[in-house]
Amino acid sequence: xxxxxxxxxxxxxxxxxxxxxxxxxxxxEISNEMEPDWLDAVAVAVCPPFTDLKPVYTVFEFDKxxxxxxxxxxxxxxxxxxxxxxSIPMISAIGCAxxxxxxxxxxxxxxxxxxxxxxxxxxxxxxxxxxxxxxVCVGESLSVRESGDYITFVDAQVRAAFAGIDADVARAAIxxxxxxxxxxxxxxxxxxxxxxxxxxIRETLGALFGQDVADEMRILYGGSMNEGNAxxxxxQPDIDGGLIGGASLKASSFVQIVKAAL
Ligand code: PGA
Numbered sequence: 111x112x113x114x115x116x117x118x119x120x121x122x123x124x125x126x127x128x129x130x131x132x133x134x135x136x137x138x139e140i141s142n143e144m145e146p147d148w149l150d151a152v153a154v155a156v157c158p159p160f161t162d163l164k165p166v167y168t169v170f171e172f173d174k175x176x177x178x179x180x181x182x183x184x185x186x187x188x189x190x191x192x193x194x195x196x197s198i199p200m201i202s203a204i205g206c207a208x209x210x211x212x213x214x215x216x217x218x219x220x221x222x223x224x225x226x227x228x229x230x231x232x233x234x235x236x237x238x239x240x241x242x243x244x245x246v247c248v249g250e251s252l253s254v255r256e257s258g259d260y261i262t263f264v265d266a267q268v269r270a271a272f273a274g275i276d277a278d279v280a281r282a283a284i285x286x287x288x289x290x291x292x293x294x295x296x297x298x299x300x301x302x303x304x305x306x307x308x309x310x311i312r313e314t315l316g317a318l319f320g321q322d323v324a325d326e327m328r329i330l331y332g333g334s335m336n337e338g339n340a341x342x343x344x345x346q347p348d349i350d351g352g353l354i355g356g357a358s359l360k361a362s363s364f365v366q367i368v369k370a371a372l
Pocket of ligand 1: 294296333334335353355
């Protein structure tokens with residue numbers, strides 16, 4: 111289901127799951143169940159843990175299947191004394207085409223702030239010779255949803271994530287709207303709820319970068335998306351794909367969601 115010129119993106123967020131052997135098996139199952147020509151109509155990526163990036167990349171490379179690989183996080187400095195961190199040149203050398211930034215779990219459990227998210231987005235967009243497209247996650251908690259102020263909240267997150275970024279480079283970025291109350295809960299947003307916020311995000315992007323750029327940028331929905339609800343969510347005019355957690359760990363479910371995006 112294509113919207114104007116925007117090619118949908120289905121990205122799997124494996125979170126902290128799969129040891130190296132398990133990751134290779136899952137990637138191989140995904141590869142086996144996918145038809146190469148689907149990738150003309152839909153972009154597909156998986157984001158495994160750092161330790162699985164290279165082996166997963168190699169599975170798709172060996173099969174000559176254009177499934178992209180993405181990291182789940184990155185640090186903004188290129189190298190140096192930052193024990194435990196991973197840099198953009200490191201994930202770039204592995205062949206990453208995407209990097210999730212500012213996932214709500216990183217904000218919630220690891221103290222990531224809007225400022226950290228902005229630095230990561232800036233650093234990723236600065237290098238366009240080995241492009242890694244940021245998947246910038248935003249989304250409100252249940253209490254913000256219930257307060258009714260969720261549009262204002264998400265608008266502020268988007269503005270903070272893209273502060274100081276030029277329209278020219280911003281077009282490579284992807285935004286993922288992931289309401290926290292829908293993540294891993296089985297309580298997905300309705301297509302109307304998801305569309306309302308994704309459309310508001312596009313308005314914010316339009317105000318920041320101009321309508322042309324906003325119309326080019328992909329906005330994904332994430333939060334309990336599965337093979338049963340993907341079709342209706344992906345059918346919304348401002349939803350250009352999905353960021354899939356739980357359902358991306360089962361090859362058949364993930365591939366069904368990819369099919370729903372065709
Ligand atoms: P979920 O996770 O699909 O398991 O709800 C989505 C995400 O957190 O990216």
